[in-house]
Amino acid sequence: MKRSVFLVLIIFSLCTYCKAQNAAIIKWNTLENLLHQKTDTTYVINFWATWCKPCVAELPFFIEQEKQLSNKPFKFYFISLDFKKDFTTRLIPFLEKHNINSAVYLLDEPDYNGWIDKVDNRWQGAIPATVIYNASANKRDFYEKEFTLEELIQTLKTYIQ
Amino acid sequence: MKNLMRTGAALIVILFMFSFKLINPGSYVPGDRARDFKLKNVNGKMVSLADFKDAKGFIVVFTCNHCPFSQAYEQRLIDLDKKYAAQGYPVIAINPNDKNVAPDDSYENMVSNAKEKGFTFPYLYDESQEIAQAYGAARTPHVFVLQKSAKDNIVKYVGAIDDNADEAGAVTKRYVEDAVNQLLDGKSIAVPSTKAVGCSIKWKKA
Numbered sequence: 001m002k003r004s005v006f007l008v009l010i011i012f013s014l015c016t017y018c019k020a021q022n023a024a025i026i027k028w029n030t031l032e033n034l035l036h037q038k039t040d041t042t043y044v045i046n047f048w049a050t051w052c053k054p055c056v057a058e059l060p061f062f063i064e065q066e067k068q069l070s071n072k073p074f075k076f077y078f079i080s081l082d083f084k085k086d087f088t089t090r091l092i093p094f095l096e097k098h099n100i101n102s103a104v105y106l107l108d109e110p111d112y113n114g115w116i117d118k119v120d121n122r123w124q125g126a127i128p129a130t131v132i133y134n135a136s137a138n139k140r141d142f143y144e145k146e147f148t149l150e151e152l153i154q155t156l157k158t159y160i161q
Numbered sequence: 162m163k164n165l166m167r168t169g170a171a172l173i174v175i176l177f178m179f180s181f182k183l184i185n186p187g188s189y190v191p192g193d194r195a196r197d198f199k200l201k202n203v204n205g206k207m208v209s210l211a212d213f214k215d216a217k218g219f220i221v222v223f224t225c226n227h228c229p230f231s232q233a234y235e236q237r238l239i240d241l242d243k244k245y246a247a248q249g250y251p252v253i254a255i256n257p258n259d260k261n262v263a264p265d266d267s268y269e270n271m272v273s274n275a276k277e278k279g280f281t282f283p284y285l286y287d288e289s290q291e292i293a294q295a296y297g298a299a300r301t302p303h304v305f306v307l308q309k310s311a312k313d314n315i316v317k318y319v320g321a322i323d324d325n326a327d328e329a330g331a332v333t334k335r336y337v338e339d340a341v342n343q344l345l346d347g348k349s350i351a352v353p354s355t356k357a358v359g360c361s362i363k364w365k366k367a
Contacts, residue, residue, distance in 0.1 A: 051229045053263075054361060081358050083229075083327040110331070111324040113355040124188070124299035126361035144299075146361075 023080075023095055023104040025087060028115050031107055034077055035119065040136040041073040042159040047119075047129040049081045050094045054146035055128040061149045063102055065156055072160060080106040081127060134159055188297025189305060191353040194313045195221070198292045200255065200285035201268070203275040208283045210253070210307075210314055217249030218308040218317070218344060220337060223287075223298040225256045226274045227265035228360035231301045233326045235278050238302075241322075241337060242282040250306075250341050252282035257293030258301070262363035293362055300359030306340050317344060320355030 037043060046062055048055035059078070066076040078100075082091050087106050095104060109115055116123050120142040123129055130147070132155065133140035139159065147155070189195060197210045210219060220241060224231040242252035258266035268286045275284045287293050296305055306318035318340035323332040340350050 049229075052360060085327065110327055111334070112326075112357040113321055113324060113334075113336075116356040116358070123356070125356045125358045126300040127358060128361075144361075 022101060023087075023092060023106065025084060025108050026105040028107070028109045028118075030105070031079065031109075031115075032118065035131060035133075036135075038135040039073075040134070041075050042132065042134040042137075042156075044074065044076045044156070045079060045131040046076070047079045047081060047127050049127060050086070050090050051082070052127050058128055058147045058152070059098075059100075061147060061152050063100060064149075065152055066102060069156065069160075074156070074159075076102055078102055078104045080104055082106055084108045132156070132159065137161070188299065189316045189319060191316050191319060191350065193316045195305060195307050195316050196292075196295050197314070198255075198285075198287075200287055200292065202283045202285055203268075203272045203280070208253070208285055213251060215249065216251060216309060218306065218341075219314065220245065220250055220252045220341065221296070221305045221307060222252060222254050222302050222322075223257050223293055223296070223300075223304075223362070224254050224302040225258045225263065225266045225360070225363075226270050227258075227263050228301045230326050230357075230359045233329075234302050234322055235280075237322060237329060239279065239281055244338075245341050246282070248341075248345060250344070254280070254282055254284045255287050255292060256284065257287040257290050257298060258363040259290065259365040262366060266363065290362075290365060298362055300357070300361055302357075302359060304337055306337060306344070308344055317350055318353055321357030326357070 034043065034045060044062065044066075046059075048059060050056065062076060062078070066074070080091055084106065091104070091106055112125060116125050119129075120131060122142055123144055126144055128146055130143045131140070132143075137159070141155070143155075199207050199209045202208045210216075213219070222238060224234070224238070238252055238254065246252065256266055256271055260267040264270075268288070271284055271286060302322060304318070304320060304322055305316055307314040308317045318337065320336060322337050324334040324336070325332045336352055336355050339352065343350050
């Protein structure tokens with residue numbers, strides 16, 4: 001009995017550790033829901049990948065703003081377009097190395113043509129790309145570009161009521 | 162007379178806007194005329210579409226060295242060229258990236274990459290980025306299938322190579338192959354444009 005309690009404790013502590021990163025693999029349906037939440041929260045959905053230099057350059061700005069706005073109705077999602085086979089070998093180590101605990105989802109939908117237009121029909125497919133929207137403010141923006149810190153702050157400001 | 166001057170002034174303003182790229186004409190779409198170019202190949206020679214007297218058309222692909230999506234498609238580009246160059250549709254690869262932004266994509270690195278991977282097709286350096294601008298290439302890889310007409314090259318397909326960058330073995334839709342096959346059979350293109358995720362083109366920083 002004592003031994004099994006001990007084991008359970010070990011498993012729990014291991015899991016706390018492995019949950020340090022909030023990363024998961026998702027399919028289109030999940031992403032579609034994230035893109036259309038009818039609340040008064042502002043959702044910031046950033047498309048990136050570990051190998052994409054401009055994405056990795058702007059990522060700290062987003063994570064910093066996520067912290068800055070944590071007391072306001074903002075929710076950030078980071079959609080990784082890394083290949084699925086690189087989830088444990090590249091994505092997780094990257095998140096650990098940079099101590100990123102934000103909501104990171106690897107989108108496992110290789111037929112890009114099937115969903116790019118559904119994210120935004122202006123999107124040509126290049127990353128980084130970012131969707132920012134607030135359903136109750138009836139406001140939605142799409143950016144196929146790399147943000148500077150200043151540009152990001154100014155853009156998010158327009159969503160602070 | 163006054164009206165004429167006004168129209169003239171408006172025209173000049175519009176021309177100026179075009180010349181300074183204030184108006185972005187956007188990406189080529191199927192049906193557009195594709196402009197020719199003269200770009201330096203990895204063997205040091207200049208290459209134009211007009212050089213290919215016997216071609217029926219071209220598989221023009223904007224690609225580069227550093228981008229993982231481009232890398233994932235290198236072998237598939239070689240396979241496409243092997244299959245279609247003999248049928249009149251050679252692959253013409255163009256690297257549009259600025260070497261200051263992406264040092265891996267310098268001309269020297271193109272030469273070594275082409276050699277290492279055994280590229281069978283021209284791999285051209287669009288150093289001024291003028292051709293990528295004109296075609297409206299947005300990412301690497303980005304394909305434009307052209308068909309030669311009496312005077313011009315007409316865009317017939319724009320988009321992705323196929324529907325799975327990660328695993329060549331899991332591909333179910335071969336967009337470029339299908340388009341070229343349909344052109345060879347004299348049919349209309351069933352899927353004339355697609356989108357794909359890719360690396361942004363590394364434009365020169367102003």
